[in-house]
Amino acid sequence: MVSILYVEDNEDNIYMLSTRLRRKGYEVIVATDGEQGVARARSDAPSLILMDLSLPVVDGWEATRRLKALATTRDIPVIALSSHAMPGDRETALAAGCDDFDTKPVEFARLLAKIKALLPRETIS
Structure with a gap:
């Protein structure tokens, strides 16, 4: 089963998106802050990470930088999820x-289309 690590601190968002992803056949692992997200990525080796950017403890930008700096997690695709819709936010997330x-x-x-585009071909059902 393809696993997705969802790093999000809002319980309503966690419930809504996790439920929908599970219905599509994905295993969903949840972390509620950036530090926990880095730890779960290292221990669980998910196929993909959905990363909120405004997180407690360590924000999503820094958590992503840490993940991409580690040999064991650098190749895991990360999709930033954010209510930030200001010009340049997408570029800042990509730069991180x-x-x-x-x-x-x-x-x-x-x-879902973005998730499927980033998953390795052999993991897509």
């Missing part, structure tokens, strides 16, 4: 190492 960027509220079909 994110592989793609999407805005909240999540448009599920669009996010």
